[in-house]
Amino acid sequence: MILPEKTVSRLSEYRRILLDCLSKGQTHIFSHELANLNHITAVQVRRDMMLMGFSSMQRKGYDIKELIGAIGSLIDTPDGLNVAVIGVGNFGKAVTGYFRGKRSKLNIVATFDVDSEKVGRVVGGVKCYHVDNLPKLLKKLKISIGILTVPPEYARSMAEILTDNGVKGILNFTTVPLNMPDHVFLEEYDMITSIEKVAYFVKNHGGGKKSFSKATDASKQ
Amino acid sequence: MILPEKTVSRLSEYRRILLDCLSKGQTHIFSHELANLNHITAVQVRRDMMLMGFSSMQRKGYDIKELIGAIGSLIDTPDGLNVAVIGVGNFGKAVTGYFRGKRSKLNIVATFDVDSEKVGRVVGGVKCYHVDNLPKLLKKLKISIGILTVPPEYARSMAEILTDNGVKGILNFTTVPLNMPDHVFLEEYDMITSIEKVAYFVKNHGGGKKSFSKATDASKQ
DNA sequence: TAGATTGTTAATCGATTAACAATC
DNA sequence: TAGATTGTTAATCGATTAACAATC
Numbered sequence: 001m002i003l004p005e006k007t008v009s010r011l012s013e014y015r016r017i018l019l020d021c022l023s024k025g026q027t028h029i030f031s032h033e034l035a036n037l038n039h040i041t042a043v044q045v046r047r048d049m050m051l052m053g054f055s056s057m058q059r060k061g062y063d064i065k066e067l068i069g070a071i072g073s074l075i076d077t078p079d080g081l082n083v084a085v086i087g088v089g090n091f092g093k094a095v096t097g098y099f100r101g102k103r104s105k106l107n108i109v110a111t112f113d114v115d116s117e118k119v120g121r122v123v124g125g126v127k128c129y130h131v132d133n134l135p136k137l138l139k140k141l142k143i144s145i146g147i148l149t150v151p152p153e154y155a156r157s158m159a160e161i162l163t164d165n166g167v168k169g170i171l172n173f174t175t176v177p178l179n180m181p182d183h184v185f186l187e188e189y190d191m192i193t194s195i196e197k198v199a200y201f202v203k204n205h206g207g208g209k210k211s212f213s214k215a216t217d218a219s220k221q
Numbered sequence: 222m223i224l225p226e227k228t229v230s231r232l233s234e235y236r237r238i239l240l241d242c243l244s245k246g247q248t249h250i251f252s253h254e255l256a257n258l259n260h261i262t263a264v265q266v267r268r269d270m271m272l273m274g275f276s277s278m279q280r281k282g283y284d285i286k287e288l289i290g291a292i293g294s295l296i297d298t299p300d301g302l303n304v305a306v307i308g309v310g311n312f313g314k315a316v317t318g319y320f321r322g323k324r325s326k327l328n329i330v331a332t333f334d335v336d337s338e339k340v341g342r343v344v345g346g347v348k349c350y351h352v353d354n355l356p357k358l359l360k361k362l363k364i365s366i367g368i369l370t371v372p373p374e375y376a377r378s379m380a381e382i383l384t385d386n387g388v389k390g391i392l393n394f395t396t397v398p399l400n401m402p403d404h405v406f407l408e409e410y411d412m413i414t415s416i417e418k419v420a421y422f423v424k425n426h427g428g429g430k431k432s433f434s435k436a437t438d439a440s441k442q
Numbered sequence: 443t444a445g446a447t448t449g450t451t452a453a454t455c456g457a458t459t460a461a462c463a464a465t466c
Numbered sequence: 467t468a469g470a471t472t473g474t475t476a477a478t479c480g481a482t483t484a485a486c487a488a489t490c
Contacts, residue, residue, distance in 0.1 A: 008421045016396060046449065047482080049449085050449060058489070076420070076424075077420070077424050094312035185426070187418060191319055193233040194230075194408055198408050200296045202389040227456090252472075253471085262458080263471090264458080265458070270472090271474070277473090279472085282471085
């Protein structure tokens with residue numbers, strides 16, 4: 001019933017690409033076409049389809065509109081989910097801006113900061129509140145996802161406020177590893193680690209296994 | 222000889238935590254302590270140590286200074302690597318700012334944009350050049366890593382310029398999946414996919430397997 | 443039909459964890 | 467010593483890929 005994390009990530013990527021195809025007037029797509037656009041293999045696409053229980057229009061590939069719908073029915077919540085961004089530095093602004101104008105079932109309904117320069121203003125189309133109002137507003141606005149883009153020293157305390165006030169998922173962009181209660185889904189991304197990883201493989205290899213295999217996968221198709 | 226990607230990522234995380242411990246005057250650390258700080262298991266720490274060929278001071282845990290040095294000798298390049306950020310929007314500024322003041326072997330030596338408001342100015346301590354100068358400056362400044370934070374429509378062409386001019390590693394923050402020649406290491410991160418993944422597990426589970434298992438791992442130690 | 447494409451099982455690969463002998 | 471900790475092998479888990487029968 002529950003899909004593997006990696007599959008869910010790919011579904012999200014498929015959808016974006018499919019929307020793009022749709023806007024160009026394409027109606028159907030073969031597994032190897034969708035694979036090529038993602039630089040993955042066709043088997044992987046087909047296996048993901050299988051896992052989500054979706055099948056193709058016999059002989060014509062997958063119906064793009066239907067597939068977009070099927071992915072949406074798995075990932076999206078009918079009424080949408082409310083999201084808060086905690087910390088309105090450059091990163092927080094970037095995240096908020098990414099959602100701007102996107103027809104998404106994820107609504108950034110508030111941002112939070114301590115800086116009086118920002119509090120009360122509208123950043124990227126979303127009102128910025130003082131962090132002191134977090135507990136109250138999390139409940140009032142029925143926020144179920146929090147995005148942490150605060151300086152490291154605030155990460156833990158903010159995460160605690162989030163989980164204490166009904167947030168069910170956290171995307172942690174700080175460099176501080178968090179530990180969540182079982183009922184909260186935690187996704188962490190560490191930019192520094194990412195670039196140090198790139199540095200390692202640049203240093204120790206001419207490219208590294210990953211990019212190597214990715215490239216060959218794609219060229220095989 | 223070459224370490225698994227996951228191990229490399231963890232080494233980067235260990236190092237940051239170890240530097241923190243060191244600054245607090247701590248000299249040695251047990252595997253379970255380091256594990257707890259990362260919310261992973263002690264076995265995983267010890268296996269990573271084994272893979273990097275590092276051993277502990279018998280009975281006193283790992284020597285923090287030595288371990289930091291050992292991680293550095295694997296990840297860092299003695300003379301450092303030069304990095305360019307392509308696209309100085311909020312995200313580009315955030316990335317650049319993250320490195321500001323960090324004593325790192327990775328030097329962001331230039332940023333690039335098309336906006337005449339930004340070109341010629343110093344952003345986050347780094348000079349911004351016009352994208353037209355990319356080919357010339359990539360070579361002149363010996364840039365080996367490129368960070369892509371441009372709007373999606375420019376992603377492919379910028380990536381091509383990077384690889385055509387000696388860049389050996391790319392960190393792609395755009396939503397466009399890239400395909401690299403074998404000798405270029407590619408790391409991609411897609412913020413939208415990340416948050417849609419969180420949304421999926423918030424919707425379909427009270428937390429999801431990942432956060433669940435992470436929490437239990439940590440509490441076991 | 444022959445060829446292209448799919449859905450699915452089994453095999454493989456990679457990463458984590460359990461188990462445990464060795465050390466102090 | 468007894469207990470804590472380590473390093474390493476083997477087992478397990480999870481994700482990708484190879485193989486292939488079925489469909490049109």
